[in-house]
Amino acid sequence: MIQLKNVNLSYSKHEPVLKNIDLNIPEGKTTVIMGESGSGKTSLLKLIIGLLKPDTGQIMIASKDITRAKGRTLAKIRHSMAMVFQNGALFDSLKVWENLGLPLREQQRASIRRIRKEAEKLLERLGLEGTSEMMPSELSGGMRMRVAIARALISKPRILLYDEPTSGLDPVMSDNICEIILDLEQRENVTSVLVTHQLMTALRVGTHFVMLHDGEIIFQDSAERLLESDDPHVQEFVRSGLEVEKRGSALRYLGERLAVPGALPSGLLSMT
Numbered sequence: 001m002i003q004l005k006n007v008n009l010s011y012s013k014h015e016p017v018l019k020n021i022d023l024n025i026p027e028g029k030t031t032v033i034m035g036e037s038g039s040g041k042t043s044l045l046k047l048i049i050g051l052l053k054p055d056t057g058q059i060m061i062a063s064k065d066i067t068r069a070k071g072r073t074l075a076k077i078r079h080s081m082a083m084v085f086q087n088g089a090l091f092d093s094l095k096v097w098e099n100l101g102l103p104l105r106e107q108q109r110a111s112i113r114r115i116r117k118e119a120e121k122l123l124e125r126l127g128l129e130g131t132s133e134m135m136p137s138e139l140s141g142g143m144r145m146r147v148a149i150a151r152a153l154i155s156k157p158r159i160l161l162y163d164e165p166t167s168g169l170d171p172v173m174s175d176n177i178c179e180i181i182l183d184l185e186q187r188e189n190v191t192s193v194l195v196t197h198q199l200m201t202a203l204r205v206g207t208h209f210v211m212l213h214d215g216e217i218i219f220q221d222s223a224e225r226l227l228e229s230d231d232p233h234v235q236e237f238v239r240s241g242l243e244v245e246k247r248g249s250a251l252r253y254l255g256e257r258l259a260v261p262g263a264l265p266s267g268l269l270s271m272t
């Protein structure tokens with residue numbers, strides 16, 4: 001579905017940010033891109049959606065090279081994709097439904113009536129009914145991310161790119177976002193590419209796993225291979241991901257116990 005061949009990218013005259021990237025993203029599945037901060041994950045998504053041009057290499061989207069496409073062909077390829085940006089990137093001065101309407105206005109010059117109808121349908125589907133007239137600042141982090149997903153979905157893309165959709169969210173909300181991503185994959189056969197720092201999010205939604213380190217792909221395979229890999233950077237990612245999960249479960253457990261008066265010894269309570 002998406003193929004990158006020998007892609008290199010640098011911003012101005014700096015060190016290359018992505019080096020010799022060869023990547024195959026299968027159709028109708030969720031490919032997860034992992035890697036530490038600054039390893040080039042967001043840059044990779046921006047290359048795929050055509051917001052950046054590589055210095056060298058090919059980026060094939062359904063057999064068309066987006067790096068060479070122009071005019072209408074380029075617009076058509078772009079409209080088959082949508083990106084959910086890191087932190088949602090909603091326009092704070094626009095109401096929720098107006099945020100959702102932006103892609104429809106840009107791509108199809110849709111009427112206000114149609115935009116509101118489509119927006120409300122999607123908001124309901126993502127558990128956000130009643131938020132259409134609200135401003136983004138009135139929403140929680142999890143709600144903002146769901147609005148950002150709704151905005152990406154409104155133009156019915158075949159390819160969805162998510163940049164850290166669960167970062168900063170609590171475990172329940174992260175789960176909820178993962179379910180939405182899985183539901184889209186299963187019901188609509190959307191091809192997803194998801195960037196995350198979080199091992200659990202990766203394992204929950206991914207079928208194909210890619211790890212970047214210093215702008216290079218150091219791993220590209222299944223979940224089983226990821227967990228067994230002997231690459232030190234992959235091992236470190238898995239180890240610290242499991243630590244975070246263990247700490248999260250412990251805190252959840254403690255929270256449940258604290259809800260029952262007298263359930264914990266007072267010494268432990270004073271530590272919390």
Ligand SMILES: Nc1ncnc2c1ncn2[C@@H]1O[C@H](COP(=O)(O)OP(=O)(O)OP(=O)(O)O)[C@@H](O)[C@H]1O
Pocket residue numbers: 011017035036037038039040041042043044086
């Ligand atoms: N517009 C830009 N101009 C110059 N350098 C940039 C620009 N955007 C990103 N970079 C640099 O490119 C490298 C990769 O950045 P990128 O945002 O792709 O990383 P990332 O893996 O998404 O990081 P994070 O996990 O923090 O979001 C970093 O060193 C960053 O400083």
Ligand SMILES: [Mg+2]
Pocket residue numbers: 041042043086163
């Ligand atoms: Mg990023």
